[in-house]
Amino acid sequence: MELNDTSLLSYNGLLEYLRGFVTERRRDLIETVLAQRTRHITIVLENIYHPPNASAVIRTCECFGIQDLHVIADQKKFKANSDVVQGAAKWVDIHRHTEPEQNNSEVCLRKLKEQGYKIAATTLRQEKYTSLEKIPVNEKVAVCFGCEETGLSDTAHQEADYFVHIPMYGFTESYNISVSAALILQKLMTSIRSDNSGYWKLTEEEKQVLRMRWTRKSLKHAEHLIQRFMSDNGIQR
């Protein structure tokens, strides 16, 4: 049986046991971060070919409290650039869509729609845009960024519910992708955080899974401690 976070939660007392090995400061930090975490907004990166760009977006998302990122890679391998990410990739869920024989953009975006996300496409190709302030954030939003050279695919344009862009005031045609993501997230996250009902927060069940995962990631010898807990409690695996 694989030691995934959900299955580990079925062992009564294991999470508390592991938490006993984590500093109080870290336990508090995990709770603070959980309270601010969201899956209500997600980011989709489609065929970003320059690894530091993707890595910088991951770091930005983690800072803003975004839990999920979707990475569509039709041709190129996606690998987070450790120098830029600064360990941020450890704390977020990166969902990869990289099957060689399918339209990964279609699969990813349709799945997000089934999950209730509206697709906000960042593009320079349109004539009409929805202002970021007017995106209804009571619905879930997936903000999509395309390839640095060619932008989002036709599929992403077809699946989009909104087209968005950031006003430009200089000669340069676009912001760097991690800067774009940050500017958009600053607006969307400010809107959702201003709502005290907290509709955008994680459920208790989601929090518990992340509590297990982040506790494990905070421990140098988590797997060893889990083995010990199992053996001390006579649990066969």
Add this chain to the structure above:
Amino acid sequence: MELNDTSLLSYNGLLEYLRGFVTERRRDLIETVLAQRTRHITIVLENIYHPPNASAVIRTCECFGIQDLHVIADQKKFKANSDVVQGAAKWVDIHRHTEPEQNNSEVCLRKLKEQGYKIAATTLRQEKYTSLEKIPVNEKVAVCFGCEETGLSDTAHQEADYFVHIPMYGFTESYNISVSAALILQKLMTSIRSDNSGYWKLTEEEKQVLRMRWTRKSLKHAEHLIQRFMSDNGIQR
């Protein structure tokens, strides 16, 4: 005599002559950008050691319509990274403070204060911060960013009028520097642009100098055309 933009403006008809060789689209773009340009907000980079970071900030500033950047470099050479800047460095003024035998931070920040700038230091070291929304933008503001590893110098902390930081919601301790600059500029620039009096805009004189510079930069053979104008008009240099 050096062919600087201000001295070239003393030749009647030269700017119009040069503009004749620029496409109408480019001339319009120059006017649009000039109308949105500001020196009311400036950015100071103190001992940023990773060149792509400085370059990304330059690009971000250009996109936001910021004309001046100050680069303090006590030990390291500052060189814009062409891949990230995407030509943005061509359109902004980068003021370098790199004398080997002086406290460049003190010289730079005091000079900015003499010019009427308030110094906003981005730092994680303080206990009290001024919220970005509360910075009085009717006064000029210089936002300072320090070294990626050690932050702003003691000098910058001493000279600061405000301490600012961006709220963090994850495990990661800081945003990437170009993302920080973008998030701060989005807030400050939104505030100043919402004021229709335009106090933050360039003077007509400043615009004329930049009009000359940007026209020259838009031409492949600007220096050759200037020579021809001089010789056609019997001007001795």
